[in-house]
Amino acid sequence: MSDNGSVPFQSHYMPNTPAQRAVMLEALGLDSIDQLFEDIPSEHRSPSLNIPPPTSELELRAELEAMAGANRHTGAHASFLGAGVYNHFIPSMVKPLITRGEFLTSYTPYQAEASQGTLQVAYEFQTMVCSLMGMEVANDGMYEGASSLAEAALMACRVTGREEICVLNTVSPTYREVVETYALPQGLKVTTMDAVRPRLPEGAACLLTQYPNFYGYMEDLEAHKVAAQERDALLVVSTDPVAMGMFRPPGEFGADVVTGEGQAIGVPMSFGGPFIGLFATRKKYLRQMPGRIVGRTVDSEGKTGYVLTLQTREQHIRRERATSNICTSQALLALASAICAAALGKQGLRRVAELSYHKAHYAASLIGRVAGYSFPIRGTFFKEFVVKCPASPSVINERLLESGIIGGLDISHVMPDCMLLCVTEMNTRGQIEALAGALSEFSR
Amino acid sequence: MSDNGSVPFQSHYMPNTPAQRAVMLEALGLDSIDQLFEDIPSEHRSPSLNIPPPTSELELRAELEAMAGANRHTGAHASFLGAGVYNHFIPSMVKPLITRGEFLTSYTPYQAEASQGTLQVAYEFQTMVCSLMGMEVANDGMYEGASSLAEAALMACRVTGREEICVLNTVSPTYREVVETYALPQGLKVTTMDAVRPRLPEGAACLLTQYPNFYGYMEDLEAHKVAAQERDALLVVSTDPVAMGMFRPPGEFGADVVTGEGQAIGVPMSFGGPFIGLFATRKKYLRQMPGRIVGRTVDSEGKTGYVLTLQTREQHIRRERATSNICTSQALLALASAICAAALGKQGLRRVAELSYHKAHYAASLIGRVAGYSFPIRGTFFKEFVVKCPASPSVINERLLESGIIGGLDISHVMPDCMLLCVTEMNTRGQIEALAGALSEFSR
Amino acid sequence: MNTVDNNRKLLMEQSVPGRVGTVLPDLDVPEQPLPGQELLRDEVDLPEITEPEIVRYFTNLSRMNFSIDTHFYPLGSCTMKYNPKINDEAAFLPGFAAIHPQQPVGQVQGALELMHHLQNYLAEITGMAATSLASLAGAQGELCGILMIQKYHRDRGDGDRLKMLVPDSAHGTNPASAAMAGFRVVSIPTDENGNCDLEALKKEATPDLAGMMITLPSTLGLFDPTIVEVNRLIHEAGGLVYADGANMNALLGRVKMGDLGFDVMHLNLHKTFSTPHGGGGPGAGPVCAQPNLQPYLAAPVVEKRAEEGPERFVLSTPEKTIGKVSASHGNFGVLVRAYTYIRTLGDAGLKLVSENAVLNANYILAKLKDKYLLPFDRPCMHEVVLSANWQKAKGVRGLETAKRLLDYGFHAPTMYFPLTVDEALLIEPTETESKETLDEFIEAMRAIDQEATENPELVQNAPHTLPVRRLNEAQAARRPDLRWERKE
Amino acid sequence: MNTVDNNRKLLMEQSVPGRVGTVLPDLDVPEQPLPGQELLRDEVDLPEITEPEIVRYFTNLSRMNFSIDTHFYPLGSCTMKYNPKINDEAAFLPGFAAIHPQQPVGQVQGALELMHHLQNYLAEITGMAATSLASLAGAQGELCGILMIQKYHRDRGDGDRLKMLVPDSAHGTNPASAAMAGFRVVSIPTDENGNCDLEALKKEATPDLAGMMITLPSTLGLFDPTIVEVNRLIHEAGGLVYADGANMNALLGRVKMGDLGFDVMHLNLHKTFSTPHGGGGPGAGPVCAQPNLQPYLAAPVVEKRAEEGPERFVLSTPEKTIGKVSASHGNFGVLVRAYTYIRTLGDAGLKLVSENAVLNANYILAKLKDKYLLPFDRPCMHEVVLSANWQKAKGVRGLETAKRLLDYGFHAPTMYFPLTVDEALLIEPTETESKETLDEFIEAMRAIDQEATENPELVQNAPHTLPVRRLNEAQAARRPDLRWERKE
Numbered sequence A, B: 001m002s003d004n005g006s007v008p009f010q011s012h013y014m015p016n017t018p019a020q021r022a023v024m025l026e027a028l029g030l031d032s033i034d035q036l037f038e039d040i041p042s043e044h045r046s047p048s049l050n051i052p053p054p055t056s057e058l059e060l061r062a063e064l065e066a067m068a069g070a071n072r073h074t075g076a077h078a079s080f081l082g083a084g085v086y087n088h089f090i091p092s093m094v095k096p097l098i099t100r101g102e103f104l105t106s107y108t109p110y111q112a113e114a115s116q117g118t119l120q121v122a123y124e125f126q127t128m129v130c131s132l133m134g135m136e137v138a139n140d141g142m143y144e145g146a147s148s149l150a151e152a153a154l155m156a157c158r159v160t161g162r163e164e165i166c167v168l169n170t171v172s173p174t175y176r177e178v179v180e181t182y183a184l185p186q187g188l189k190v191t192t193m194d195a196v197r198p199r200l201p202e203g204a205a206c207l208l209t210q211y212p213n214f215y216g217y218m219e220d221l222e223a224h225k226v227a228a229q230e231r232d233a234l235l236v237v238s239t240d241p242v243a244m245g246m247f248r249p250p251g252e253f254g255a256d257v258v259t260g261e262g263q264a265i266g267v268p269m270s271f272g273g274p275f276i277g278l279f280a281t282r283k284k285y286l287r288q289m290p291g292r293i294v295g296r297t298v299d300s301e302g303k304t305g306y307v308l309t310l311q312t313r314e315q316h317i318r319r320e321r322a323t324s325n326i327c328t329s330q331a332l333l334a335l336a337s338a339i340c341a342a343a344l345g346k347q348g349l350r351r352v353a354e355l356s357y358h359k360a361h362y363a364a365s366l367i368g369r370v371a372g373y374s375f376p377i378r379g380t381f382f383k384e385f386v387v388k389c390p391a392s393p394s395v396i397n398e399r400l401l402e403s404g405i406i407g408g409l410d411i412s413h414v415m416p417d418c419m420l421l422c423v424t425e426m427n428t429r430g431q432i433e434a435l436a437g438a439l440s441e442f443s444r
Numbered sequence C, D: 001m002n003t004v005d006n007n008r009k010l011l012m013e014q015s016v017p018g019r020v021g022t023v024l025p026d027l028d029v030p031e032q033p034l035p036g037q038e039l040l041r042d043e044v045d046l047p048e049i050t051e052p053e054i055v056r057y058f059t060n061l062s063r064m065n066f067s068i069d070t071h072f073y074p075l076g077s078c079t080m081k082y083n084p085k086i087n088d089e090a091a092f093l094p095g096f097a098a099i100h101p102q103q104p105v106g107q108v109q110g111a112l113e114l115m116h117h118l119q120n121y122l123a124e125i126t127g128m129a130a131t132s133l134a135s136l137a138g139a140q141g142e143l144c145g146i147l148m149i150q151k152y153h154r155d156r157g158d159g160d161r162l163k164m165l166v167p168d169s170a171h172g173t174n175p176a177s178a179a180m181a182g183f184r185v186v187s188i189p190t191d192e193n194g195n196c197d198l199e200a201l202k203k204e205a206t207p208d209l210a211g212m213m214i215t216l217p218s219t220l221g222l223f224d225p226t227i228v229e230v231n232r233l234i235h236e237a238g239g240l241v242y243a244d245g246a247n248m249n250a251l252l253g254r255v256k257m258g259d260l261g262f263d264v265m266h267l268n269l270h271k272t273f274s275t276p277h278g279g280g281g282p283g284a285g286p287v288c289a290q291p292n293l294q295p296y297l298a299a300p301v302v303e304k305r306a307e308e309g310p311e312r313f314v315l316s317t318p319e320k321t322i323g324k325v326s327a328s329h330g331n332f333g334v335l336v337r338a339y340t341y342i343r344t345l346g347d348a349g350l351k352l353v354s355e356n357a358v359l360n361a362n363y364i365l366a367k368l369k370d371k372y373l374l375p376f377d378r379p380c381m382h383e384v385v386l387s388a389n390w391q392k393a394k395g396v397r398g399l400e401t402a403k404r405l406l407d408y409g410f411h412a413p414t415m416y417f418p419l420t421v422d423e424a425l426l427i428e429p430t431e432t433e434s435k436e437t438l439d440e441f442i443e444a445m446r447a448i449d450q451e452a453t454e455n456p457e458l459v460q461n462a463p464h465t466l467p468v469r470r471l472n473e474a475q476a477a478r479r480p481d482l483r484w485e486r487k488e
């Protein structure tokens, strides 16, 4: 033990020992590994590296637990925070399945015969996304909800050959930012418009909507479809897949592209990622779709099998003319969503949606009775709603935290004194009543 | 949702639906499932069952977390409790491997060709136990340490044809109780004797010892071997496998049977189980050994394979003349131990032992400096030691808990005012110094 | 294939000097003097191997197993039902997995509360007065129960009741446990209907009778309709009756063993209550007893105090306990899983278990009895015993039929058990399998019967598609090779 | 075999009306009025299937994959190294997995601290000034970097620099990303040594040059010794240089990209920093920049305030940011894994990574170059590109060689990439493979070469031992079947 510091560091992740490396070097006719790096300009070779020294798993675990312990999480707190990332039930079978090494540590399934597991899962995922959205085709997933919407806007411009993207002001502000990041540099135009009877300019490529919208309310997709159609623009709808358990899917309203954040089905919130972007469209736009697509086929003996297909759309074949630059996406999370969706199944997804609906409306009914709180938005909401508060939402949230409650999103920068509250099946009646109780301390 | 109460309960664990069951009943020519239960005396059929109704995973998880949260655990506390169950480092690879369905949900490997994974693991485990103990043969594991020792005593009686079991008074009191539970009803005699120069009576079957002993100190196995040999009795040694990382193994002292509690290598403390009993002996006693044994052989094409072997010792073949009644044992924990032992490897196990040794001795040196504390036992200890305290150990432990410390075992019923303290590589210097600091509050 | 073959290299054969599998902390306290060299060992012969190699090795080993998560596994007498994932999740909660059995009870009230609930649930399910969760598997539960009977007799001055009856169809652990307690075991034959031979039983109802061990339903998968009479006969002769409850999957919510006159019994949580079998354990074999035997239960049991307080739940030792059977309180991690299972299914779910388990077994019986000899032509319980005697006549043994099933992607039934049935194939589908799976299994069994006629060699040499062909068990036993040894 | 075939039944094909996969709670609040029927849907076409079936289905699906945990996976350009289990354990800690991205920063200081450390580590490793962790994969990192270059030029009134150079060997994402940002992509050829063709480069160094994207080491596995000169030429022409850092596994601790003159780059945490690839993601593609581009980094970045306090770490928006590229702060779960990896290996370990990765690749090169054409006969970095041209002459294509490797239990190398090498086989062993494994792989490659001579059909029709034979990709593309549909 005493000579611990002096022995060269041997990593438990790298099998080759110094003795073996010597043998290998000999096979190369070299004296030292440094000789393999001689293409590097000598003045820049082997710089100092100011990184902490190797750490044992035991110590590192303690450090990680301390850092994780410094965060307030839903394991120990009731939470009413949503706004695109949701605390929904994940059945216990999801984790042991997605962490199976064969799923977790395989690459994108380029080598189809050695990747039938991953490929068949992708086909299941595509099927599920189509079902949820009421659409004809879906890809195997994008990064997450916002960039998925941005890609839909780009696709709409390609399909229509136009350059103006119209976005409703009820679409998540962050989603709109991401659309701008993707679209503006290419010279596309992004126009925000009021969600009430929007009128698209001539030459608009698409109308981007969110359903339920950022504030939790159901958009009038029927009207928006008419508005888009008037200009031959595509109707793009960004959704919450859990809402699809009870509400009419965008496909039934004639949506041309449906995107969404898949996180709510089977993926932990993880401070915002990794998540899974949903992307579905009509068959006629198939060859303009971004992302990976898996197809069913047969092998040389006629047996069913699955392969990556329509790859000529993709960057590794089409390069600068690809439909997107996306390569690595979020396959493991698509798997998690597929397992969770299967576990919930036809009855379960509806039940999750309905539980969320009833609980959210119950919360609203309690809060509505507290003097000083009001609902600035009318309409049908799903599991989120906006409350105008008698005090600053950030002050209220601090008070809630003392009761072990993570409060709603402070949206006072867009709607003064307003808070966006979210209630799901994870919130018990006790939690909802505790929330209402704590809020009533601010009543006027 | 409203009709939720009225639909018959459908379990997510049972695929057959009422409609399918009707089809199956029809195939049987029956009208109702009740007809299959007609052999049950009618007056006792379908009694009331006072068990809570089905619970959703979501609610049950909350309930379980609350119950688990009501316990003080080493995730949140420093612990100095040992006494046969130890808080040692378990590498993170153990859990994802042992929870792979193929290991977790398979049966005892009676069907060898379909169980090569489990069987090869067993062979690895047997190899590892032999190496640790310095013995010739080992089985695939017993229930846990105490009953393993009891089975060794029974085996010694079988082998020698004798009926008196001698046990040192330094063997864990609980272990001695278990030996008595197993031995006395059969008419065997259990005699406890002083560990200092024990003298076995004529006709003794064996001498049971513990190494390190219950109080943490290394027994003089050389002397005990002589004492046993004088009477042609078997020397049986119960060990802590972690100690085998640095101390001479019992095999080198001529032990005839070595048992032990394998928990310390790779198995969480889990309030005392499931654990894994170690059992090794000399080749000549092989056919008297209890438990499952796996052997290497070849298949019909000459390929290496593994099978359960020497099964004629076991209950399913030999019935009332079996060497033990043991059937289901603790295979999954043997797997955990095998993985952990491989991960620690030759260097790591020694290091864990040495870290524990140095830290325990450092703790003792600090406590020894506090007035009022003394060490009633002399000798070499490994990671545990006995401290005589200036106050009641239970009072001290209550105080320690306030500082987030789970104290040592109160052994005042066998040694007045004494506490058995354990220190392992999991205890940081900070924790050790906090312990000594808190103890000094009671100094005299 | 390379991967499989390679994977047969043992850890010590993969070991390379200098490799490490994990990195441990530096010593953070002053180094202490080591003991004398005579106490220290040279080195331990453990592998030197890195984490990637270990993970790949064990992952690939696992892939050579059949299991419930991958295959239908109708192994009779083993109740290989699906093991819910939430059960494992619960057992791994830090508040359960990282607690020490010797912590003062005030620190572990949650764990004790769970155990207390479980004791009550099991007592309720069995119709018994009390439960001890101490025993670690079915066989240890049997031993406990038999020791309880023994102590009961001794306490009443009836110490020379030294005979224990065991049906000839009993699981091997039954006679072995009775013998381990020092009893003389007498075998009771099964009659032609598969029930207890009452005449034989009566003959053994002598004054030295300590009791009888009865498996219900029996290992033939049959519920003995004379069971109340059997129990009465034993009681009349002054004996007590032990129930082997390993087959309770057939009876959950359908009958309580206590109502039938049993005095004491064990349950196999790793069967009926769906804790995973782990390739051969861990299990748990709680013992439930009637009031007469309750004071003898193995220690400890959990008691709930009447008054509220920080030590509401305590560990206690039954008054006349047979003692402790392990160093701790039982296989707690298994108990957590069983508790979770019972709470999940609840009253309604538990009843569905037995219904579906029994229906599934009878469905197999009905669909196979024209191709495989059915020794007892009556409805079975949760498992059905068939015989491969007709196939044997064609030159194909039961063992071969079983191995051939592996090629079809099904685990084999239990073979040659119970011993009383020639070429026995004991098939237990459990309630967690679908009709579709049963139909496929039935089809495979029928196909194998046809193969036995048309191509017996195909069956005789099975399996053909597994990582190894038929293994030489005789050689394994003749020249035991039980551990890796360094070649000189 | 039955199991595999059966398993090809899709979930919807296994669905049976009435089955449930999980049980949800009863409503514990008063029922609320539902919205009008016109807003509600009839039913969702999701499967009805139970937990045992789901677990068996996905478990068996997984078993049809090759993966790092089961196989050597020398897929070039993908850095398929071992993914340590502690990394996953860390990411699943409730304090990391159960936090919401919109919680006030005071509630998530631990998460922000981790991100802040990681930003610094990555900046130090690359020799850059600052890091944004926002981008979710390599390609998105590229897009960010290219947008930064674009905005930099525009801010300087240089907005008509519209040309982006990309070597012909570049990964497809490079030209695709540049195009996505609106640049005109011009391909630069590789010279006969595998380096950048300087003459061609100079010709393109025109006033409309925005910059160049360079992969280092290149996708040919080569370190371009003229790199400093290349970067100088671009800078001289007023352009900026983007480094594709996907191949950093070769260079950890050996050279800092910042020292070589690169302006901005991305890293693939799911390659170099060993976060698992998950069958195609998630990844993370942090972007590191020099001071000139730092203000343009994607939002948010984590800042540490000088003063202590409950909001020590905050999220901030770089002054001239290109904006947000996702709704949240990056793939946090992936960041946790990469952080854990860097802390585990530390300075010494990171240096060992590149040493072993490069040595392993060169060892393969040395042992195979007599049997497979080596297009660039010089030491490679972490991967080696071979060509199956000699085999092609015998009638066996690179694709077939690759598929045949699957039969030997090895994943195939990357085929037909880089596009500039005929019949390319790009082999990347990584540092986590042992010499023994490399030797077996080399042996297999040599055996396949021999098979190509002696039994070309064997190779041409490979694979022979996998769950499916060669799949018909043409049919898949011609008649797309992309989702299950109910048969009418």
Ligand SMILES: Cc1ncc(COP(=O)(O)O)c(C=O)c1O
Residues within 6 Å of the ligand: B326, B327, B328, C077, C078, C137, C138, C139, C140, C171, C173, C174, C215, C219, C244, C246, C247, C268, C283, C284, C285
């Ligand atoms: C009928 C019966 N009794 C007893 C046992 C013994 O149980 P265990 O294996 O848990 O010791 C078993 C199982 O093997 C059994 O099937």
Ligand SMILES: Cc1ncc(COP(=O)(O)O)c(C=O)c1O
Residues within 6 Å of the ligand: A326, A327, A328, D077, D078, D137, D138, D139, D140, D171, D173, D174, D215, D219, D244, D246, D247, D268, D283, D284, D285
């Ligand atoms: C050289 C190179 N650049 C860029 C990428 C793109 O990275 P990602 O797949 O994370 O988008 C890859 C990986 O596919 C790569 O190999």
